[in-house]
Amino acid sequence: MPSEFELIDRYFRRPTRHTELGVGDDGAIIRPTPGMELVVSTDMLVAGTHFLPNVEAEDLGWKALAVNVSDMAAMGAQPRWALLAAALPAATESWIEKFTRGFFACADAYGIDVIGGDTTRGPRNLCVTIFGEVPQGTALRRSGARPRDEIWVSGKPGRAALGLAHLQGRAQLAEPQLSDCLAALHRPQPRVALGLALRGLASAAIDVSDGLLADLGHILEASGVGANLQIAVPPESAFEREALLAGGDDYELVFTAPAARHGEVAALASTLELALTCIGTIAAGVAGHIDLCDPDGHPIAIEHRGYDHFG
DSSP states (O other): OOOOHHIIIIIIIOOSOSBBOBTTSSSEEEEEEEEEEEEEEEEEEHHHHHHHOOHHHHHHHHHHHHHHHHHHHHHOOOOEEEEHHHHOOOOOOOHHHHHHHHHHHHHTTTTTTEEEEEESSSSSSEEEEEEEEEEETTOOSSSSOOOTOOOESSSTTTTTHHHHHHTTTEEEOOTTTHHHHHHHHHHHOOOOOHHHHTTTSSEEEEEEESHHHHHHHHHHHHTEEEEEEEOOTTTHHHHHHHHHHHHOOOOOEEEEOOOHHHHHHHHHHHHHHHOOOEEEEEEETTTOOEEOOOSSBBBOOOSSSSSTTTO
C-alpha cells in the first residue's frame, strides 16, 4: 500500500500555471495580480450528508471543487488557487485515481492551480479552500440589494434536488429528465462567466447551494430588505415545487440588479448562452420577508425554504 506522500506525488502533484511554489513544500507561494483583491472560501463535503456513499469517484472529484468555484462565481471573482484536505477510509488507488481525474478536470476547466492540502485516514470527508481574484472594490456581495431592484436567477434550479430524490427513491424520473437532473446533481457547472459579467451590474449575488428561497433570504437579510417573487411553479406537483424553491445543490446564481439595467442583464442570456429569469423585485420592509406568488398573483405556500445543516 502506498504511503501518504507517495499518494500525493502520484495523484495530487500537477504543473501549475500562475503559482510561485505549489505542492511539495510546507506551504504554497502565490503572487496576486497587482490591483486585485483576494477572495477566499472553503467548503466541506461529508459522506452521507453531502453525497451518497456509492457516488462515482470521478463525479465526486468534480463536485468537490465545483461547489467552491461556485462561491467565486457568486463574488464575481476569477478562481485561481485551491487546496484540498481529504480524509479517506483507505488508500484505495483505483478510487483515488478516479477522484483526482474529476477534481483536476474541474481545475483545468476553470484555470485553477491546486497548490496543496492534506490527507489522513478517516471517514470520507473532503474540504477545499479556494482563492480567487477580483479587481479592487468590485466584488459582488450579499448586502447591496435595494428596493425596486429586480431579482434574477440563472439556469433551472431544482434539477439537482430532483436527481437526488430519484436516487433516494422519493421520486421516479424518466428520460431525458433523469439524465439532465443527475448531471445537475453530480456535475454542477459553476457560473463563473456570469459572475464576472455581473461585476458593476449586479447589486448583490449568491449561489444556490441550500435552496432558492433560503439563499435569496441571505441576500435579503444582509441588505435589510424583503422581496416580492412571482415564480411559475408546477401546480400539479408539490414535490417539483419544493425542489424548485427549496431543493438546493444547483449552484446557479441568484442576483439583484437595478430595474433600469434590465436590458443589459437580459442580453447576457444570449451572450453566455445561459437562461436568466427575472423572478421578482426587492421590497422595502421586514428584512428577509418574502411574498411568494405565481404569475397570476395567487399565493404559493411552501413548508420548507431550504436546507439547514443544524435545522
